[in-house]
Amino acid sequence: MSKRPTQADVARSAGVSATTVSLVLNGRTGTRISDDAARRVRVAAETLGYSPDPTALSLRTGRTKTLGFVSDGVTVTRYASAMIRGVLDAAESKGQSVMMAEVDDHPDRWERAIVDLSDRKVDAIVVGLMVARTIELPPMPSGVSTVIVNGLSGGLPSVLPDEFAAGRAAAEYVIRAGHRRIAFIGRSERMLDPVVSATVGRRYQGIDRAMADAGLHFTTTCDLPEWEPGPAREAAMSVLGSPSRPTAILAANDRVAFGVYQAAADLGLTIAQDVSVMSFDDEALADYLRPGLTTMRLPYRDMGMAGVREALNPGNDLLELPMPLVERGSVAPPRG
Amino acid sequence: MSKRPTQADVARSAGVSATTVSLVLNGRTGTRISDDAARRVRVAAETLGYSPDPTALSLRTGRTKTLGFVSDGVTVTRYASAMIRGVLDAAESKGQSVMMAEVDDHPDRWERAIVDLSDRKVDAIVVGLMVARTIELPPMPSGVSTVIVNGLSGGLPSVLPDEFAAGRAAAEYVIRAGHRRIAFIGRSERMLDPVVSATVGRRYQGIDRAMADAGLHFTTTCDLPEWEPGPAREAAMSVLGSPSRPTAILAANDRVAFGVYQAAADLGLTIAQDVSVMSFDDEALADYLRPGLTTMRLPYRDMGMAGVREALNPGNDLLELPMPLVERGSVAPPRG
DNA sequence: TTGTCATGCTAAATCGATTTAGCAGAACGG
DNA sequence: CCGTTCTGCTAAATCGATTTAGCATGACAA
Structure with a gap:
């Protein structure tokens, strides 16, 4: 029937008042408590296994x-x-x-x-x-x-x-692998509405910047009604089915990339070898695919952590976190 | 600077004591409060927008x-x-x-x-x-x-x-579709250790029961080191590559099934048409695949809900929740 | 001897609710 | 007219902490 010890129990056991216990355990300075009393309090707290009751604390302190x-x-x-x-x-x-x-x-x-x-x-x-x-x-x-x-x-x-940096890095990565004929699947206008997406516009801008810097244009750019494998597969079928097919495809996200994989399989093309695929998000899916999908990871975990830090410790109005490039093997130099 | 109203504020505004407020708002019966006083309390509480402070409540009530x-x-x-x-x-x-x-x-x-x-x-x-x-x-x-x-x-x-029921239902579903030559990929002995899995044994038993009831044996049963697409693909290659290949495959879970899809693609076989696939779990993946993967859903949401209900309202020592069969099209009658 | 000042500690108020015990007045019985 | 019972309500204790204000005691100076 032993209940959890309270501050009063500690006080009794140390032969002091509750006030003293509170002052000692909270390490208040300038409180003129003798070393001896302080020691007794600490020992008592330790032996009783005291820890303050969070509900009482909340009521008193408001936090x-x-x-x-x-x-x-x-x-x-x-x-x-x-x-x-x-x-x-x-x-x-x-x-x-x-x-x-x-x-x-x-x-x-x-x-x-x-x-x-x-x-x-x-x-x-x-x-x-x-x-x-x-x-x-x-x-x-x-x-x-x-x-x-x-x-x-x-x-x-x-x-x-940081979608701008990610878009740029993704495109640069493909370009640096040697690709010049690149298609972009999933440039969807409706995503530019900030209510639909706060960041996709930045992603596009980053991509455009890298392409411009390299003096390139996409061979094809497809809008998609949804960034899902189904529509992406159809779009990819037509892009990859054309005689002058690109050597690399930039996919709007991993599910789109998955549609590209399916289209490639249908057409007897091998990912990386016949056509490189680069994507965004890094869903679980990206790791299942063979070859693994190279993609720019959305740093959900980092964002969660940063959110907490900012909330407890306000300072910045906007924090843009880097999206790491996850290399898995779906991008290779073009053949020939 | 308006703080949140307290019970004392309500009491003051209704011209009664805090006790009365508490009694009225908690609807205590047998407390001899006049209808008039009760009404005044309720009106005051309403107009002030009073709601009890959860932290104070916790301290007092312990809940x-x-x-x-x-x-x-x-x-x-x-x-x-x-x-x-x-x-x-x-x-x-x-x-x-x-x-x-x-x-x-x-x-x-x-x-x-x-x-x-x-x-x-x-x-x-x-x-x-x-x-x-x-x-x-x-x-x-x-x-x-x-x-x-x-x-x-x-x-x-x-x-x-309820993995027994699910195992049984899965096997029965495939059998009822007309299959007789069925392989099982992912019967892993190591999963039988209850520390590794509390339920897979029951899944196997349910499957075995259904097979036995139908008087069937698996044409092949493969162990897998991991239930992941990679190993599953290899196993499926050999199962599907054999001349007497099965017309249906029971996969231990969706990731295994995905490996089977990949093997089928490699071999030029069409899922459902050439080989049916039935699986367990219903991950997001199952819905991405084409054709969609027919699978027994692990009822995570239901389990979460049931857990809460049981915790707040103890009664049962063991609750086994049904795993619904999610039909998506990867199982079709065998050809011929 | 008395006043002043540190020193070392504690009593009591407080946070905002619930709950127990009991007060004051009316009604009623004898 | 007095005692009892019922009615309608409230004072005060309580939950477990923090914090403010202040009480003893001893040292020291005048």
Whole structure:
């Protein structure tokens, strides 16, 4: 029936008052506690296995050592885990626990989640989007620092992938491998709407910059209604089926690249050997494919970590994180 | 500078004591409060927008309306989101918030996570494993109801997929489609260790039962070192390359099935038409493949929901949830 | 001897709720 | 007219910490 020891228990056992225990254990300076008393308190705390009750602490101090993470799991949950992981890891290293909420696109679920978190007095809020886009958020509780990860919203500090650099690096990588005849599958106009994507425009700009710097133009550029394997496969069939087919394809993302793989298989072409493929995102899929898909990784985990750091320790209004190039073998020098 | 209204504010505004406010708002029966006073309290609470402070409530009542979710994100995070989603949805519907922790396989990270959660006085704990297996957990805090989802541990109540039924249903589905020459790729002995998998044995038993009931034997059964596309592809090459190749393949999971797809492509065979494939898990991958992969879905979301329900409302020691058959087109009647 | 100042500590208020015990007045019975 | 019971409400304790204000005691100077 032994309950958890309280500060009062420690005080009793050390022969001092609760006040003294609090002062000693919080290491307050300038408090004129004798070394002897301090020692007794520490010993008592140690032997009793005392640790302060978080709920009492929250009530008194108004802070909870907890941060809220709200995400929009709706459309795509595929990426969630890496971001959550980053959030949890960073939080743990800062001694914070994480309270999670997931919302769909109903504005009042956002509102409810955020009100609930601020009711519970979380120390900071991280809003995480699975797909980088611009959203409207309900007014944030004042006094709670809030960061949006993988998205933009009003004046909130943001953490985003550095898509311009990634687009540029991807194109440069293919060019440097020796390719001159390159097609781009998945340049979709509708993605340029910031509500649909906050970053794709930057990706395109980076790609365009690299191509321009090399004095090249894409042999073909296809729009796609969706960045999914089905439409991508069809587009790739026509691109790769033409007599003057490109030696490399830049795919808008991994699922598009997967469609390209399927089209190549249908046409009896071997990836890397007959046609190189370079892509974006680094989904699990990219690692399953043979040859493995070379792609620019969306740094979900890093973004989660950065979001937590920024929320606890505000400073930057925009943090752009590098997207590492993951080399797997789908890009090789052109034949001939 | 308006702070959130407290119970005392409501009391003042209604011209009653804090006690009365508490009694009225908690709807205590047998408390002899006049209808008039009750009404005044409710009106005041409403106009002030009062809601009780969760931290104060926790301190006083010892309950937090929060549940802890601890998962082992280590090896595979692919599935995490569906389970988390289930947990969050069920929790929300019960008015609970969720505090998350993720741990790797270090026993003391488990310990730390669990101590932290019980320090914070969560009302219940759900332990979620990404891959069904048997683990040792540190002793759980007494008085906190705990459930393990997708795993087994000591005497803890468990939520598991009903793998026996799924194995049986999978095999029956293929048999009922008319197949008689069926191979099984991925019958791995090492998976039978309960520490590696808590459920695969049941899956095999279900499959065996269905085969036996139909009076059939597998034409080939391959062990695999890993259930990954690479090894599976090789195994499938030899199975499908033989002159007396089977008309259907039962794959141990979707990644194995993907290896089979690749082998079929290499051999110029068309899935469904030339060889049917049936699988387990229903990863995102299963939906990308063409034709879509018919597979028995691991009900991660349902398991997450059930885990929460069981934790808040203990009753069963073992809950086996059905694995739905997801038909996508990779199984067709054999030709000829 | 008395006043002043450190020193070393503690009593009590506070955070915002719940809950126990009990007060004041009305109604009722004898 | 007095005692009992019921009605309608509240004061105060409590949960477990932090923090402010201040009480003893001893040392020292005048």
